[in-house]
Amino acid sequence: MKMLINVAETVVADALRGLAAAHPELTVDIENRVVVRRDAPVAGKVALVSGGGSGHEPLHAGFVGPGMLDAACPGEVFTSPVPDQMVRAAAAVDSGAGVLFIVKNYTGDVLNFDMAAELAEEEGIAIAKVLVDDDVAVTDSLYTAGRRGTGATLFVEKIAGAAADERRPLAEIADLATRVNAASRSFGVALSAVSTPAKGGPTFDLPPGELELGVGIHGEPGRERRPMMTSGEIADHAVHAVLDDLGGDGPVLLLVNGMGGTPLLELYGFTAEVHRVLGERGVPVARSLVGNYVTSLDMAGASVTVCRADEEMLRLWDAPVATAGLRWGR
Amino acid sequence: MGDEGRDKGGTGGPGTLDAAFFRRWLDAAAALIDEEAERLTALDSAIGDADHGANMRRGFSAVRESLAAEEPASPQAVLALAGRRLVSTVGGASGPLYGTLLRRTGKALGEALGERTDPDRTEFAAALRAGIDAVSALGGAKPGDKTMIDALVPAAEALSTSWEAAAEAAREGAAATVPMRAHKGRASYLGERSEGHEDPGAASAALLLGALADTAGRAGA
Numbered sequence: 001m002k003m004l005i006n007v008a009e010t011v012v013a014d015a016l017r018g019l020a021a022a023h024p025e026l027t028v029d030i031e032n033r034v035v036v037r038r039d040a041p042v043a044g045k046v047a048l049v050s051g052g053g054s055g056h057e058p059l060h061a062g063f064v065g066p067g068m069l070d071a072a073c074p075g076e077v078f079t080s081p082v083p084d085q086m087v088r089a090a091a092a093v094d095s096g097a098g099v100l101f102i103v104k105n106y107t108g109d110v111l112n113f114d115m116a117a118e119l120a121e122e123e124g125i126a127i128a129k130v131l132v133d134d135d136v137a138v139t140d141s142l143y144t145a146g147r148r149g150t151g152a153t154l155f156v157e158k159i160a161g162a163a164a165d166e167r168r169p170l171a172e173i174a175d176l177a178t179r180v181n182a183a184s185r186s187f188g189v190a191l192s193a194v195s196t197p198a199k200g201g202p203t204f205d206l207p208p209g210e211l212e213l214g215v216g217i218h219g220e221p222g223r224e225r226r227p228m229m230t231s232g233e234i235a236d237h238a239v240h241a242v243l244d245d246l247g248g249d250g251p252v253l254l255l256v257n258g259m260g261g262t263p264l265l266e267l268y269g270f271t272a273e274v275h276r277v278l279g280e281r282g283v284p285v286a287r288s289l290v291g292n293y294v295t296s297l298d299m300a301g302a303s304v305t306v307c308r309a310d311e312e313m314l315r316l317w318d319a320p321v322a323t324a325g326l327r328w329g330r
Numbered sequence: 331m332g333d334e335g336r337d338k339g340g341t342g343g344p345g346t347l348d349a350a351f352f353r354r355w356l357d358a359a360a361a362l363i364d365e366e367a368e369r370l371t372a373l374d375s376a377i378g379d380a381d382h383g384a385n386m387r388r389g390f391s392a393v394r395e396s397l398a399a400e401e402p403a404s405p406q407a408v409l410a411l412a413g414r415r416l417v418s419t420v421g422g423a424s425g426p427l428y429g430t431l432l433r434r435t436g437k438a439l440g441e442a443l444g445e446r447t448d449p450d451r452t453e454f455a456a457a458l459r460a461g462i463d464a465v466s467a468l469g470g471a472k473p474g475d476k477t478m479i480d481a482l483v484p485a486a487e488a489l490s491t492s493w494e495a496a497a498e499a500a501r502e503g504a505a506a507t508v509p510m511r512a513h514k515g516r517a518s519y520l521g522e523r524s525e526g527h528e529d530p531g532a533a534s535a536a537l538l539l540g541a542l543a544d545t546a547g548r549a550g551a
Contacts, residue, residue, distance in 0.1 A: 053421075076388075078379045079421040107515045108422035111468065115417065115426055137519075143511075144518040196380055199371065203380040216519060218379040 001201045008197040012054045035061040036071045040093040046164045047093035050102040053078040055297045058325025067321035068161035078218045080108035086116035098126035098170035104149030105133035128174035134186045136245040137214025151305030152184035162319035185246045187238040188303030190215035235273030238304045251286035255305040260295035345551045352408040359541035360390035373530040377517040382530040389420035404447040409436025435461030455489035476510040478531035485539045497543035504532035
């Protein structure tokens, strides 16, 4: 397996050096693994901090900047960051208005952010947390760790970021973020396994003629394996899975997300099919975003995320954003 | 050999569970995890995301460095320092869980010992039990969920018999996770497909207990 790296041990640090070189508007603390917008803390503004394992770029460091996150904490590849990173990030961005932790529902992320919240509060920083758990491929029951957090993380970060720009108070932004998550659902498929630098090859076997339905963003195997399907068939499966769970009516915000190893040509073709199925189900698409935003290293595949967005959410979605990975309106 | 128990920070002779003993234990654990890192990662590859070995190796080598640099003088201080280092270097679920195990075991030991710094095996077993309870509370796992708890709980019980019995119980507990269905962590997303694989967390817990028995055996404890 060929990879464009030096050695596996320095993959994250090397990427952060590149991020710093390419984006002087960011402050990148490579040693402590904290990425902060250079103008932080922004006076009077609630700060947004997220983070998670590396390997999902541009999530999260690529979403640091005006209109979105104030700081991100990249962990090792597919491993959540440690509490020290989050406490450091919170201290760097808190203007006194408090900090919202945006946490994907994975056991490691939850435990580390919980510990960080306790420590940050001991330092006098007001903390609120929102848990993102949008993945309908996972049964949410007593017998699992609950639904995973995937594509909806981008919706939560963007919409809450815009609300923070309006100088709304912490509790209100946390409530809005929780509503965005509750209105969002995702479903992912993998066409190939993911290769981590540490392993130097695929972390699971996916034969050429098969695909994995309901895959997560860490290359963990999905729930079901089937013979390869067409783009249209995959769209049928994914959109029905999402809508059958979501309920409600009204327009949606749509993210057709690439996992890192699928070309945009395929992703746009898939987007056409996703729009077709949404149309067949009578769901108007208010906004579409297509691209590689919540990736899994080199995994081929895609995920579909929809958010049943109200007018306020759509307005905040349209608000200006200026980050490495998402930029419009200014 | 008789001088082994009189390392810096230690006060007793052979067989004493002093600070030096706990430092040697964690050194031995770090060495064992280093040796077995690839096996742990392979186990994690089957039902998780293939990084448990690398993460544990990173954490325990940091523990080793910190213990050598700071030479904490009591068993409780050794465990507290090691636990903090694991939390701040491992990440994932293993960092908070193993960090909590060591920190809370150390805290319970400190409360039980007061000014003393030489617990016996029974006192250590009680403290370990408190540490395991804290891990259970943090992660929400109980026996049978296919986690490190399945190795730790039987080990703590067997500690009343002997160090070697505890290590054996941990190994058996880890092996017993093979047919189980995971209910916690990333493996839980696999449902029935998690069956047939040893839990990597239970496997690393068994390594920790194995290193403990080896250290005690060498010290004649």
